[in-house]
Amino acid sequence: MDLVQKNLLEQVAGLHEIPEGAYNIRANGNKLGRNTTANIDIVTKTDKDGIDIIIKPGTVNESVHIPVLLSQSGMQECVYNDFYIGEGADVTIVAGCGIHNCGVDTSKHDGVHTFYLEKNAKVRYVERHYGEGDGNGENIMNPETVVHLKEGAHMDMETTQIKGIDSTNRVTRGDLADGAMLEIHEKIMTHGKQFARTDFAVDLNGDNSSCNLISRSVAKGESRQEFFSIMNGNAACAGHSECDAIIMDQGCVTASPQLTANCIDANLIHEAAIGKIAGEQLIKLMTLGLTEKEAEEQIVNGFLK
Amino acid sequence: MLELRNITYEVDDNQENKEILKNVSVTIKDHFVAITGPNGGGKSTLAKMIAGIIRPTSGQILLDGEDITELDITERAKKGISFAFQQPVHFKGLTVKDMITIAAGREMSVGDICDILSEVGLCAREYIDREINSSLSGGELKRIEIAMIAARGTKLSIFDEPEAGIDLWSFSSLIKVFEKMRDEINGTILIISHQERILNIADRIIVIADGELRQVGSREEVLPQLLHTTSACQTLEEKL
Numbered sequence: 001m002d003l004v005q006k007n008l009l010e011q012v013a014g015l016h017e018i019p020e021g022a023y024n025i026r027a028n029g030n031k032l033g034r035n036t037t038a039n040i041d042i043v044t045k046t047d048k049d050g051i052d053i054i055i056k057p058g059t060v061n062e063s064v065h066i067p068v069l070l071s072q073s074g075m076q077e078c079v080y081n082d083f084y085i086g087e088g089a090d091v092t093i094v095a096g097c098g099i100h101n102c103g104v105d106t107s108k109h110d111g112v113h114t115f116y117l118e119k120n121a122k123v124r125y126v127e128r129h130y131g132e133g134d135g136n137g138e139n140i141m142n143p144e145t146v147v148h149l150k151e152g153a154h155m156d157m158e159t160t161q162i163k164g165i166d167s168t169n170r171v172t173r174g175d176l177a178d179g180a181m182l183e184i185h186e187k188i189m190t191h192g193k194q195f196a197r198t199d200f201a202v203d204l205n206g207d208n209s210s211c212n213l214i215s216r217s218v219a220k221g222e223s224r225q226e227f228f229s230i231m232n233g234n235a236a237c238a239g240h241s242e243c244d245a246i247i248m249d250q251g252c253v254t255a256s257p258q259l260t261a262n263c264i265d266a267n268l269i270h271e272a273a274i275g276k277i278a279g280e281q282l283i284k285l286m287t288l289g290l291t292e293k294e295a296e297e298q299i300v301n302g303f304l305k
Numbered sequence: 306m307l308e309l310r311n312i313t314y315e316v317d318d319n320q321e322n323k324e325i326l327k328n329v330s331v332t333i334k335d336h337f338v339a340i341t342g343p344n345g346g347g348k349s350t351l352a353k354m355i356a357g358i359i360r361p362t363s364g365q366i367l368l369d370g371e372d373i374t375e376l377d378i379t380e381r382a383k384k385g386i387s388f389a390f391q392q393p394v395h396f397k398g399l400t401v402k403d404m405i406t407i408a409a410g411r412e413m414s415v416g417d418i419c420d421i422l423s424e425v426g427l428c429a430r431e432y433i434d435r436e437i438n439s440s441l442s443g444g445e446l447k448r449i450e451i452a453m454i455a456a457r458g459t460k461l462s463i464f465d466e467p468e469a470g471i472d473l474w475s476f477s478s479l480i481k482v483f484e485k486m487r488d489e490i491n492g493t494i495l496i497i498s499h500q501e502r503i504l505n506i507a508d509r510i511i512v513i514a515d516g517e518l519r520q521v522g523s524r525e526e527v528l529p530q531l532l533h534t535t536s537a538c539q540t541l542e543e544k545l
Contacts, residue, residue, distance in 0.1 A: 216397075216398075244397065278394070280390075280394045281394050281396060283358055283378060283394075284390065284394040285407065286377075286378040286379045286382065287356055287358075287378055287382050287386075287387065287388045288382060288387075288404075288407050288408045288410075288453065288457065289379060289382040289383050289407075289410055289457075290379065290407065291379050292379070298399065298403070298407060299396065299398075299399070301398075302396060302397070302398035302399035302400075302403060303397050303398040304398070305398050
């Protein structure tokens with residue numbers, strides 16, 4: 001691994017070195033390293049680019065890291081990763097993509113992650129996206145996450161995109177059986193002329209299933225963000241979505257939530273708030289001795305923390 | 306020492322000039338000074354003006370002899386002015402620990418924050434990681450607001466109606482906080498209040514009504530009149 005790749009790895013996976021436990025590191029389209037454990041198997045797909053991650057039933061307290069690094073300008077790829085989580089397993093999966101583009105060509109990573117959670121399986125899924133580069137090449141990422149939750153399964157998903165991605169179209173699809181729970185926390189910050197679109201669609205098919213979707217974003221410069229969410233309550237379920245955005249400079253945010261209750265016992269809520277930083281927040285921090293710029297930074301950092 | 310010289314503040318109200326403050330001059334040099342008077346009389350405006358949030362139409366503000374009229378909020382904060390809002394501001398994502406640390410202007414250990422929070426009667430373990438949002442009650446937010454001022458420990462601390470928006474039970478313990486602060490804080494405490502128990506511990510009381518300075522004096526001089534003349538302050542009398 002070279003220095004550029006090491007830095008990317010730290011940004012997207014919080015790792016300084018090769019992680020412990022199961023991992024698969026992909027760099028510029030090639031396998032850079034892989035480790036499997038007694039309970040977690042990682043198998044390269046034969047029909048298309050990507051891997052299958054198979055976690056045995058009852059596996060607890062284990063983690064899987066699958067970072068993707070792109071440091072070659074102009075590198076474009078589309079990867080399919082499937083996760084099979086056995087009954088009663090409880091694991092953490094850390095995925096992420098870091099692009100370092102120092103050239104003039106467009107670098108692009110499209111990833112389709114499909115999760116199959118068996119009964120009562122529990123997954124904490126962390127996904128970080130990061131881009132950097134000193135050239136004029138664009139960094140594009142289009143992650144797609146598809147989640148199938150069986151009875152009593154629980155998925156906690158945290159996605160973060162703070163820097164350097166010029167264009168992103170994030171698609172998330174989910175279907176939930178009885179008693180399943182899907183929790184999504186999304187954080188996005190865009191600047192310059194960046195564009196980010198997030199598109200959620202969740203079917204709450206089982207009784208007592210629930211989905212909580214929280215999106216917090218900051219749009220600076222002339223960047224644009226679009227937030228789409230569809231929640232279908234097809235049973236006695238609870239759905240909540242929240243889109244909270246701060247706009248700065250000439251930033252623009254659109255929020256289009258859609259809730260459909262197909263069952264009399266479906267309980268669906270959406271909240272959306274878009275606006276600039278409240279003047280009184282700035283004033284309060286300035287009376288504590290911060291300059292206006294420092295106050296803005298504190299507010300934005302706290303908001304996306 | 307804070308000196309206000311001929312402070313006037315006018316606003317344009319439907320193309321009509323309205324004077325919120327009329328030629329107010331007063332020198333504040335005692336340890337614990339209370340400003341009182343009817344609602345809408347200009348007290349909060351005056352406090353915001355000292356903190357730099359509002360600029361006077363005319364007049365001068367001097368802090369320890371230095372003219373700070375043209376300084377902005379940040380510069381005044383750095384000169385040693387702190388201001389506790391009447392309505393504490395909510396922050397999504399910022400925690401009690403974050404705010405106390407920002408207020409103190411240095412890295413704060415859990416122990417340091419615990420010291421500050423216990424000053425205002427809050428248990429650090431319970432509050433340190435709480436977000437400053439509507440999950441906290443009015444009384445809790447007020448205490449945290451006061452704790453930020455305590456963390457700064459500046460030479461001038463202004464409190465705008467600390468009793469506003471909190472119930473009587475919380476208020477009686479808040480009074481203890483101010484009594485303690487009076488004994489421990491160096492520098493001047495300037496507090497806007499309608500509460501007799503606050504006025505009772507003031508070294509000096511300033512009465513402002515209709516944008517004018519009505520009276521300045523020791524509590525022995527001012528309090529009896531406040532309590533017994535209807536013309537001086539009707540609102541206050543209704544409250545007491």
